[in-house]
Amino acid sequence: MSAAELWAGEALPPERFEPLRRAAILGHCKWDAQVGDQATLAPFPLVITRSLSDRLSGWAEALDRESRAAERALLETPALWETLAVPRAIRSVLRRGAKEGWSPAAARVMRFDFHPCEDGWRLSEVNADVPGGYGEATEFTQLIAEAHPGLSTTGAPGPAWVDAILASARAHASTQTLFGVLLHAPGFIEDLQVVSYLAKLLRARGAHVTLAQPQHLGWKDGRAHLESDWHRGPLDFVVRFFQAEWLSRLPRSVAWQPLFVGGKTPVANPGLAVLLESKRCPLVWDRLATSLPTWRALLPETRATSGRVGDLDPAWMLKSAYSNNGDDVLHRELTPRAEWQKVTRFLFFSRGEWIEQRRFQPTPLETPWGSMHVCLGVYTVDGQAVGMYGRLSRGPIVDYRAVDVAVLVKETR
Amino acid sequence: MRPDEAYEVWAPSGGPWSPWVKPILFAAEPNWDPTLFAAISELNEPAWLASPSSSDGYRELRRERSSEDLSTAYVIDLPGAEAIAWGLFFARRGWRPIPLYNAIPGGYTAPVAPAPLDASPANPFATPGFVSVLPHALVDVSNIVRAMVSATGTLHTLGVPANRPPVFLLDADRRVGVGTPVPGRFDNRSISLPTDFPSAVFLRAQGIQRVVLLQATAREPQEDLAHTLLAWQQGGLVIESKSLANDEAPSAIEVTPPSRFRAAWYRFLATIGLRRSPLGGFGGAIPIPSAG
Structure with a gap:
């Protein structure tokens, strides 16, 4: 990593940062801004050069292309699913896909997580199933950008995803007004804030949406219906912010299978994302009839x-x-x-x-909060890079205690 | 009053405890006009407050000199909105109430301004305010919101300094909700996590040496809260408990590792694979509540 292409900006003083923090938590659903004694919103940006932004985005788009080619190959090779550790119940459902058809994707979002190292950038994983961080990467980043003239955002992944979802839903729907549901697991504040933020974006675009849990889904002739105490009726799209591998562990009465196969209602992300989400994918690369040169170059x-x-x-x-x-x-x-x-x-x-x-050796970055490790997640929506999500951690493993940081671009330094 | 104005009342800028005020209700409820709901009745001074603490070295908590007791924090774990009345009770005596309500209102999502949709009650997908859909949620947040809105005006008037000792407010029904968890209901249950609170190190740095847990009947903490209290106890804080079912003074408790919590709650979550991180939360479709 070169300090000439990535650096930490100066921290905003508390009297300038606190209003931005409050705007994020009250207006943009950032509800876990404090975890124990740790504030999770950084008052300073990560600044990258345009050339680095373009390079990471290019890698993400290449990785997206290769991933979906690999996914197609995996769907045709059921013998590999057990190697991926796909839960047995999901494997059983996926086997029906070739005959019944895969449930349509409303839009496909992935996030590729990159880390700066002494010998260049490394990829730690793709979040292919239910990546989060849209509010932080979009709204919080925009708030920080407005406080830093001369710097720009890398995109707006939240709006990009919901626009793609609605475009897909309109293509499948017979009515002008769209009804959608955002599935989530109860109790996870980090998930609730994501679906609440997405719901806000969807509603602002005229869609009618509600939060719900998988047990509230019913299916009639392959079309999703909301079957809850507060509403019953057909749905035009499903935002599945509920991890695929969890679905198979729900009670038998929960009809999650059409999120994978046989459904006619667009789902974002479709259940088959469970294949790419497996960290064991590299174990089967050599058995796929597709090349993965970018993956092979960047993944340890x-x-x-x-x-x-x-x-x-x-x-x-x-x-x-x-x-x-x-x-x-x-x-x-x-x-x-x-x-x-x-x-x-x-x-x-x-x-x-x-x-x-x-294990790769991430290069720590000097920041106003001391030496920290950087993770830059690049989102792709239907194959196109749409923005970045920055996180910082004091240790080399980026986990739930990581600090969210705005990633901003400087055209020239 | 706008949500950000109400939030400032509960979480004043720069206040040492402000970062821990949970923002969900402020983000979800658009109208914080305190005159919308009846004022919360002021609680009478209970007899137990006039009794000395069973822990040596601490002053008894009395109205006339309560402002001197800067070393005691309270955790009020009572059903529904009851803790808010106690929060105001202590605010009148110089404590700083810190609401930790984490349940999302059922079926409701963040507001949009300007609202693009018909917000009539006949349209369940619009933004009607959560009171109209809350009957379907397992945890009834409506009464908590009403009490919070009402209490905001009172707290604003009291003008408690931001650096006064904290009183953490919890809904004791958070883990199990109210009524039968049939599949059609919205599951907005949650658990209290150690990461919802400041650490013992932070509390001690602010001069806190003693924490009193106030509950309706039990003396032992709920099993999720026990994780926090145990960490505080191991961090050198004195933990006392007080049941409102009697007039006995708060007394010290030895918080034990919450094995039942792990055994019943975490075991269930682990079994169905819904445990994401040790402190990150949990999830499930109508999880089985723990026996405790």
Whole structure:
């Protein structure tokens, strides 16, 4: 990483930052702005050059293309799904896809997470299923940009996604007025704020939307219906902000299967995103009839684990197939000993749900809050890069305690 | 009063406790006119406040000298909106109420201005305000909102300095809700997490040495809250408990590792795979409430 292409801007003084923070939490659904003693909104921006912005966006678009080609290949190769650790119930549903047809995608969003290292940029993962951070990457970033003349945002991923959702829904709908639902898991404030923000955007564009949970979905002739105590009726689109691998663990009475196959209502993201979400995808690359040159260049070496990791080389990390927010990302020396032992004690029996990945050495960045590690997530919507989500962490693993930071572009330095 | 004005009343800029004020209700409710709802009746001074604490070294909490008791924080864990009345009670005596209500109103999403849709009650997808849809939510936020709106005017008038000791306000029904969790209802239950509070280090840095938990009947904390209290106790704070079912003074409790919580609540979540991170929350479609 070159300091000439990425640096931290100066922090706004409290009297200038606090109104922006309040605008984010009260007006743009940023409800976890404080986690314990940690403030999670940075009062300073990350500034990148236009050339770096273009390079990361270009990589993200290439990764998106390669990912969807790989997804198509995976859909035609059911024998690989178990290797990906796709839950058995979902594999069973996916097998029906070729015959019944895949449920239509309302729009496809992914987020590719990049990290600066001494030897260049590294990719840690794609969030292909339910990436979040739209409010932070759009509204909070815009607020910070307005306080920094001469700097611009990298895009507006929230509006880009909902516009694509509505365009797809209109193409499928027979009426002018669109009705949609945003599915979410109860209790997760970080999810609630995402769906609330998206609902706000959708409503501002004239759509009628409500939050709901998967048990409120019904299906008639493949079309989604809301079956709740507060409304019953057909839906024109479904925003699924409920992790795919969780769906299969819901009670049998919950009809989640048409989110994957046989449905006629557009879903964003479609359930089959569960394939790309698996961190075990690299294990099957060589068995796919598609090349993944950008993936191979940017993702650290990945291998299966024997499950016997008591003396795992510190050059390697452990990741579960469906880890989120940095949880289930473990390192023998960085993870607290008790947690490491708790997770790895019986890892042998679930080794098919984990990978070992070579650890990269992220380059810390000097910021007004001290030395921190950077993660830049680049969103793509239907293949096009639409903006970036910046996070900072004091440790090398970016998790739920990470600080959200606006990513702004300077044309020339 | 606008939401941001109401938020400033509860979370004054620069206040040491302001970052912990939960913003969901302020973000969701567009109208904070305190005259909309009846004023909250002032609580009478309970007899137990005149009793000495069972913990040595602390002054008894009495109206005439309560302002001197800067080392005690309160956690009020009462059903529905009841904690708000206690928040005002302590605000009148110099404490700073910190609402920690985290339940999202049922079926409601953030407001849009200008509202592009018909907001009539006949249109459930419009932005009618959550009172009209809350009967379908497991946790009834409507009474909490009404009480918060009403209390905002009183708190504004009281003008409690931002740096006074905190009184954290919780809804004791947050984990289980009210009524039967049938599938058609909106599940807005939540749990209280240690990350919802300042750490023991922060509390002690602000001069807090003692925390009193106020509950309706039980002395033992709810199992989610026990995680926070245990961390505080391990961090050197004295934890006391007070049941409103009697007139006994607050007394010290030994918070034990919440094994039942782990066993019942976390075990369920882990079983169905809905545990995302140790402190990140939980999720599920009508999860089974813990026995505690």
